[in-house]
Amino acid sequence: MTAAHLSLLYRGQLSSCNYDCPYCPFAKTYDSRAALRRDAQDLQRFVDWVSAQSRPISILFTPWGEGLVRRHYREAMIALSNMPQIRRVAIQTNLCVGTRWLDEANLQSLALWCTYHPGQVKRAAFLARCHELARRGVRFSVGMVAMLEHVDEIEAMRSELPEGVPLWLNAYDERPADYYTPEQVRSLEDVDPHFGFNLDPRPSLGAPCLTGESVLSVDGSGHVRRCHFVATPLGNLYDGSFEAQLRPRTCPNTRCDCYIGYSHRPDLPFQRDYADGVLERIPRKVG
Numbered sequence: 556m557t558a559a560h561l562s563l564l565y566r567g568q569l570s571s572c573n574y575d576c577p578y579c580p581f582a583k584t585y586d587s588r589a590a591l592r593r594d595a596q597d598l599q600r601f602v603d604w605v606s607a608q609s610r611p612i613s614i615l616f617t618p619w620g621e622g623l624v625r626r627h628y629r630e631a632m633i634a635l636s637n638m639p640q641i642r643r644v645a646i647q648t649n650l651c652v653g654t655r656w657l658d659e660a661n662l663q664s665l666a667l668w669c670t671y672h673p674g675q676v677k678r679a680a681f682l683a684r685c686h687e688l689a690r691r692g693v694r695f696s697v698g699m700v701a702m703l704e705h706v707d708e709i710e711a712m713r714s715e716l717p718e719g720v721p722l723w724l725n726a727y728d729e730r731p732a733d734y735y736t737p738e739q740v741r742s743l744e745d746v747d748p749h750f751g752f753n754l755d756p757r758p759s760l761g762a763p764c765l766t767g768e769s770v771l772s773v774d775g776s777g778h779v780r781r782c783h784f785v786a787t788p789l790g791n792l793y794d795g796s797f798e799a800q801l802r803p804r805t806c807p808n809t810r811c812d813c814y815i816g817y818s819h820r821p822d823l824p825f826q827r828d829y830a831d832g833v834l835e836r837i838p839r840k841v842g
C-alpha cells in the first residue's frame with residue numbers, strides 16, 4: 556500500500572538576499588562560502604531522500620532569503636519536478652533570475668510563489684518576467700506586502716498581470732493600529748479575497764491543523780517539526796523517526812498569522828478554495 560501524501564515545507568540554512576526590502580531582516584545579507592556549500596549539501600541530501608520515496612510528495616521551499624539565485628536550488632527544483640512521486644514542487648522567490656533554467660523542469664509539477672517588491676525592481680521588469688513565465692506555461696502566483704504607499708502599485712500590478720495569475724496580499728506587519736481604513740480593506744479584498752485572514756488571523760489555539768499529520772517542516776539537517784512556528788521536535792526525516800509521530804493535531808499557538816501556516820487549517824477555507832494550489836498560493840479556478 557502506498558503511504559499517504561506528504562507536504563514538506565523545507566527551510567535550509569540559506570539566509571542571504573540580493574534585495575533590500577525595508578520590511579525584511581534578510582535584506583542584503585550574505586552567506587559565507589562555507590554556509591552556501593553546507594546549504595547545497597543539505598539540499599542534495601534532501602533531494603536524494605525524496606528520490607528514494609514512493610509516497611506522493613509535495614514540497615514548498617521557504618528560504619529565509621532568495622534561493623533561486625543559487626544554482627543548487629534551481630537544480631533541486633528541476634530534479635524534483637521530474638520525479639514521478641512529486642505532485643508539486645514550489646519555491647518562494649523574488650523572481651530576480653531569468654527563466655531559461657526552466658527549460659529542463661517538468662512544468663506539470665513545478666510552481667513558483669513570486670513576490671513583487673516595489674522599490675527593489677521596476678514594475679515593468681517584474682511584469683516582463685511574469686509574462687515570460689505565462690508564455691512558458693509556468694504555474695505561478697504573485698504577491699505583495701500591502702503597504703499603503705504601494706496601493707497604486709497593487710492596482711497597477713493587478714491590471715497588468717497576465718490573465719488568470721492570482722495576486723495575493725499580505726498585511727503590512729509593522730502597521731500601527733487602524734493602519735487600514737475599512738474602505739482600504741475592502742478594496743484590498745477585491746484584489747485578494749483572502750486578505751482578511753492575513754490581516755486579522757483567526758484564533759488558532761486548539762484549532763485543527765494538518766501540520767504534524769500530512770504537512771511537515773524540515774530543516775537542512777532533516778529535523779522535522781510540524782510547522783515553522785512550533786518548535787517541538789517530531790523526529791528526523793533521514794532516520795525515519797518522524798513517521799511514528801504523524802497524527803492529527805490541534806494548534807498549540809494562540810496566533811498563526813502566516814499563510815504558510817494557517818492555510819493548513821481545515822477549519823479555514825484554504826484547503827477548499829486553493830485545493831492543490833495551497834503550497835504555491837494559487838486558488839482553484841471557480842466555475
Ligand code: SF4
Binds near residue numbers: 575579580582620621
Ligand atoms: S526579496 Fe524577500 S528575502 Fe529578499 S529582502 Fe525582500 S522580503 Fe527579504
Ligand code: SF4
Binds near residue numbers: 759805807808817819
Ligand atoms: S495553525 Fe499555524 S502555528 Fe498552529 S500548528 Fe498550524 S501552522 Fe503551526
